[in-house]
Amino acid sequence: MTKWLNRLIKPNTQxxxxxxxxxxxxxxxxxxxxxxxxxxxxxxxxxxxxxxGINKSLLHYYYRSKDKLFSTVFKFIFSKLASDIMNIFDSEEDIFGKLEKFIENYLRILMKNPIIPMFILNELNKKGNNLATIIIKGSNINLNKFEEIIQKEIDAGNIKNINPKSLIINILALCVFPIIGRPLTEEIVFNGDTKKYDEYLGQRKDEVFAIIKSTITIEK
Amino acid sequence: MTKWLNRLIKPNTQxxxxxxxxxxxxxxxxxxxxxxxxxxxxxxxxxxxxxxGINKSLLHYYYRSKDKLFSTVFKFIFSKLASDIMNIFDSEEDIFGKLEKFIENYLRILMKNPIIPMFILNELNKKGNNLATIIIKGSNINLNKFEEIIQKEIDAGNIKNINPKSLIINILALCVFPIIGRPLTEEIVFNGDTKKYDEYLGQRKDEVFAIIKSTITIEK
DNA sequence: AAACGGTTTAACCATTTGGTCAAAGATATG
DNA sequence: CATATCTTTGACCAAATGGTTAAACCGTTT
Structure with a gap:
């Protein structure tokens, strides 16, 4: 009984x-x-x-119910993705370099796991889902740091006086949508040409960065 | 037997x-x-x-199976949204005015039906889904017209030489993401402040248009 | 080797779920 | 009115599904 109880209380016990x-x-x-x-x-x-490759009963032995198993998996996936993203902002370049790196890495991660963002958004949009707040709050995502960096750059006069929140949302939007909207956009914009769409995604990072750059650059 | 057969063959028969x-x-x-x-x-x-408010058997009487009912509903929703969007480009303004109207209207439609886009994207992303191609091809969405308009403006030297496909994707991305990503972004960017997020969405159209405008405007 | 605790399995269960069917209610038609 | 067709219902079904349980299995300890 000890091990079993242990697993429930401290799931990561070795x-x-x-x-x-x-x-x-x-x-x-x-x-x-x-x-x-x-x-x-x-x-x-x-x-x-x-x-x-196991008996169904074993699922219930290790994770009591489908819901428990699901929330474990969801938490795992989300935190994996979140930490991947968060580890990106440690470079020592200027704000433009930082953003470029961020976009590049984020898009690379998304393209390597193209169904993950859809999975997350889909489950987050379910009615009566408390999972969202619970897991997100429990995650190590910290955008305050990001907003601070942006604000500092604005104060220093390096970039336009934009809303940091908008900047985040725009980057996410421009990166995520081509991935989750692929079935739609590939069909309606690229007439179902998969190869062309792959090519497009390959150079998407430059496009996104160019847009983001133009939204924060001070015109002379 | 006649009516029943009729409905199968010509579903819209009055x-x-x-x-x-x-x-x-x-x-x-x-x-x-x-x-x-x-x-x-x-x-x-x-x-x-x-x-x-009816018997379950009636569902099967009118629509033979769950799948049939679903695809009927899906087709209905999709075409409704699609035609809403397509009817937007008929204004007689210049390209900037057209884009502004488009963004404004599109965002308004999305905000009035905030769970529809998620529903569509979600089902489109299901494995083994032939529905996507079938329905999209059957819809009246015609982006060639849009691409032509853009190309003409480029040739006339009114806007930058951008990729029309990118323009479409960027508009869609910037409009759709704040809606489908709401549970995520509201929590992680706005710390769960629903009212603030509503305010943000209210002025989103200006933001999106400003970005799109800057991506096509020729700098002097 | 016996006892013990964690692991794995097969059989089983209650409920849910998509779907069927025969018969009853309507409604039009001759 | 009688007949045929269309509509609606309640009872029913087979399969699927999440979950339980008792017993077998297996490595460790005594």
């Missing part, structure tokens, strides 16, 4: 055996794949068990 | 009685509400029947 971790890990990986692909209500416990 | 349309209409409205709120896999047929 277990003495190294092999046994594998099951929990396998479940998590399988669940991640299925949940991301099908969403909470679309995913099936049996499907996850099959993908993990 | 029926002789005026009252009887009500049931089909009630189902459609209820289904629209439920599907948009819960998505395809989250919605329940019983739920829809209850909301429509």
């Amino acid at each position: 277990m003495s055996e190294k092999e046994k971790i594998n099951t929990e890990e396998k479940i998590l990986q399988a669940a991640e794949e299925i949940f991301v692909k099908d969403g909470h209500s679309g995913a099936r416990m049996q499907q996850i068990a099959d993908k993990a | 029926m002789s009685e005026k009252e009887k349309i009500n049931t089909e209409e009630k189902i459609l409205q209820a289904a629209e509400e439920i599907f948009v709120k819960d998505g395809h896999s989250g919605a329940r047929m019983q739920q829809i029947a209850d909301k429509a």
